[in-house]
Amino acid sequence: MAFPRRPSTVLRYVIPALLLTLTLYILAEPIDFSLVGPLLLSTPLGRWCFPSEHPIDKLIKAAEEEFATTISKETQNLADAAAAYRKRRGRHPPPGFDEWHKFAKDNKNAIIVEDFWDQIYHDLEPFWALKPAQIRRNAREFEMRIEVRDHKASTGSGWFWTQIWLDMIKTIEHLLPDMDLALNAMDEPRMVVPWEEIDRHMHKAARTRKMVDVKKVVSEFGKLPPLGQAPPEKGEAQKITWEHDKHYWLIARRGCPPTSPARKAAIVIDFNQTPAIASPFSLAHMQDGYVANYTLSTTVCHQPDLQALEGIFVEPLSVSATKSLLPIFGGSKLAVNNDILLPAPMYWNEEERFMGAEGASIPWSAKQSTAIWRGVATGGTNRPNNWRSFQRHRFVGMNNATQLSLARSSSSSQTPQPPPNFALSDKRYRHIPSPSSPAFTDWISSTTSIALTDLMCLYPDARPSCNYTAPYFTLVPAVPMAEQFRHKYLPDIDGNSFSGRYLGFLRSTSLPIKATLWREWHDARLVAWKHFVPMDSRFGDWYGVLEYFVGVGGKGGRDDVAERIAMAGREWAGKVLRREDMQVYVLRLLLEYARVVDDRREVMGWVGDLQ
Incomplete structure (x- = not known):
């Protein structure tokens, strides 16, 4: 009669240790998973509890398949193009x-x-x-x-x-x-x-x-x-009424179905507080905390919380709608x-300030493994009582070491205070240091260079500084686009409308990380996770995306995957996003x-x- 083999001596001790570690992780103050992760993943139980395939791996694989399916439909002659037209459009x-x-x-x-x-x-x-x-x-x-x-x-x-x-x-x-x-x-x-x-x-x-x-x-x-x-x-002549209500959400939401959350949700009128930000794990366009449906992510009808997270909905610079x-x-x-x-x-104009053509061909291996963003605090008219709801302020705040340190200090006090305009990372991201850990601030400081160059103060005489946002942000000089291409990762954030840098980013050898609610002419030509990295407009997945590609504390990171997406986007842009x-x-x-x-x-x- 065959008896089952006894577990190895190592496993006899490691498994109880793992269980104890997991228990402490759940009950105690969150620990730095970047330190515990390698130990867990080196054991059978750890690999079972924490599969090695990252959620982004699945999204990249799906994107490759989607792109292959799309490009297989290419027609080579007039007759085939006409037949494809009739099949898809229902007309000659x-x-x-x-x-x-x-x-x-x-x-x-x-x-x-x-x-x-x-x-x-x-x-x-x-x-x-x-x-x-x-x-x-x-x-x-x-x-x-x-x-x-x-x-x-x-x-x-x-x-x-x-x-x-x-x-x-x-x-x-x-x-x-x-x-x-x-x-x-x-x-x-x-x-x-x-x-x-x-x-x-x-x-x-x-x-x-x-x-x-x-x-x-x-x-x-x-x-x-x-x-x-x-x-x-x-x-x-048709009578046309033009509306000038600066609370644009009231105008925008009528474009949504009557049963949609945007039409049913309460209207936010108080923007002078930390906005409520939905978890990236609870959103319909997300999968395991990352954008899985890029088109849906740019649709506001299922995302009523965005009314207090985007300048266009709070107070645009100008409104003339019908x-x-x-x-x-x-x-x-x-x-x-x-x-x-x-x-x-x-x-079409290919302006150097948007395209940065001189630096667009820097080899990947010659770039810094960091993310850079420079910009003006646009998005609409920011005021003392509404700036917390503007997307560029939020993204910069999430990458500001001082604000992160203050949030960490507050979170460990008896009366914690949330950050002024953003939410800290969700603990379900597997390898990111806990926001309450000093390692988190050190990690953000070493992997990002993200700052505003002008606070776009409501009071022109106070520019570039601004009395109501200056305590939270340190202004830095602008960096030409060509110089930004010396960094591997280029987050792209909406301004008053779409970001004019996007085409320049796609044509470069850096990796665009795109967060947007805006539609453009070329959207059907690009596949998220194949040609660029999508990011939710709340930026709750930003830390996870950064950890996936760059790694934490010199460990992990998928530099080769980032390079592959960057080069695929550049090559494809050179074929389908030309002036021609x-x-x-x-x-x-x-x-x-x-x-x-x-x-x-x-x-x-x-x-x-x-x-």
């Missing part, structure tokens, strides 16, 4: 699709995957529910616009954004039909149409989605009257906005827009491959 491609394809492939060597243009159809689909004549009139009467007549683009506006967009559109004007493009000159988007109305529009638009008989298809765009000549449309669905083009928007996205002006790709995107967008505003739109299309 617009007139000029053949010229668009030739422009994209022959002139620009663009990668054509039908999914890459999803944003266009998300933006334009509601307009199929409106009368074309009304859309044309709204565009023609908007205060800032670009006009295209007889393949020539022009504008009467001298605003620098309009001039940059005009420069971009002029590169494709020879392929464009007549149209008027209303442009948003503000950082903030302009439209939040109530969800109920958009839902009705989408159902109405769906009824127009059909394959018209090839023999009945109209393959040419109509023409508009010359500039300055009265159009043929009659009737009263409930009316207007054909307004802009560079970025929130998920609840209905603006039509173009590539942002600074991306912006031209291809905008040409397709404007061909689709020209069809939407044409009276014959339901029978218009390109069917050259079917004849």
Whole structure:
């Protein structure tokens, strides 16, 4: 008869020791897991209790699979591209699709995957529910616009954004039909149409989605009257009301479904206190404390606590919003906005202050294994009674050694006081030193260089310092983008709207760590955890992300994984985020827009491959 082998002498003593350690860990003051972790993971029980695969490992693997699936859909010829269009869009491609394809492939060597243009159809689909004549009139009467007549683009506006967009559109004007493009000159988007109305529009638009008989298809765009000549449309102008309420959450949340938490949650009106911040383990877009659904993470409807965590919702610099669905083009928007996205002006212009091209090619091995961020305290109008709800203040505070030390001292006192505007790390992150430990502050100090360069005080005479935030922040000189690329990790934090640095970060050899609520034209082309690292807008996962890549106390860290993502993002940006790709995107967008505003739109299309 065979008897089970007795456990080794080591295990006989190690297992009770482990159990005792775990008990002490639960009952006593939190200990530094970075010291205990290696001992635990070296034993069978430790490996069973704490599997070696990190949650981020799973997310990276899933991202690799997602990207492989997407890129496998690439089409190589016009017929296949048209077939993919019909399958995904439910209509024939617009007139000029053949010229668009030739422009994209022959002139620009663009990668054509039908999914890459999803944003266009998300933006334009509601307009199929409106009368074309009304859309044309709204565009023609908007205060800032670009006009295209007889393949020539022009504008009467001298605003620098309009001039940059005009420069971009002029590169494709020879392929464009007549149209008027209303442009948003503000950082903030302009439209939040109530969800109920958009839902009705989408159902109405769906009824127009059909394959018209090839023999009945109209393959040419109509023409508009010359500039300055009265159009043929009659009737009263649409009455449009512009709202200027600086409490933007009240405007934004109407873009959410009526059953959503954003519509049901109480409205926060007191911002003069430490904001309530949800745990990253309790959020629908997170998995094990890390962003698993990047698109959902940029959607505010399930995240009502963000109303007190983002400057745009608390008090934007400017507000001019409407409930009316207007054909307004802009560079970025929130998920609840209905603006039509173009590539942002600074991306097309490739300004050095945003791109830092001179330092973008520094080899990974020559960089410091640290994270750097420099910026101005933008996000809206920060005041003595609301600055605690601004995202850049929060991120800098979380990486400020002085604030962390004060929080640690408070947490060990009998009457603990929370940090002024952030929450300390969740204890469920496995290898991070406890926030109550001096090792935590030392670790943050040695791995990050994150600071404000201007507090953007409400009182201009007090700048760059500010009496109500100066006690919490030490200003430092700005660091040029090219110099920032000497660091491996580049967190990217929203300002008044989207961050204009993102494209420069992606094109560099550093690793972008992106926290945002803003949508941009290129979102469908990038895969989180494949081309960049996503971060929740509360930043509760920041310490975990930092520990995963950099390690703690010289132990752990996955430098090779960070390099792989950084290089994958750089390589991919060089293929699908070029100026050429912006031209291809905008040409397709404007061909689709020209069809939407044409009276014959339901029978218009390109069917050259079917004849």
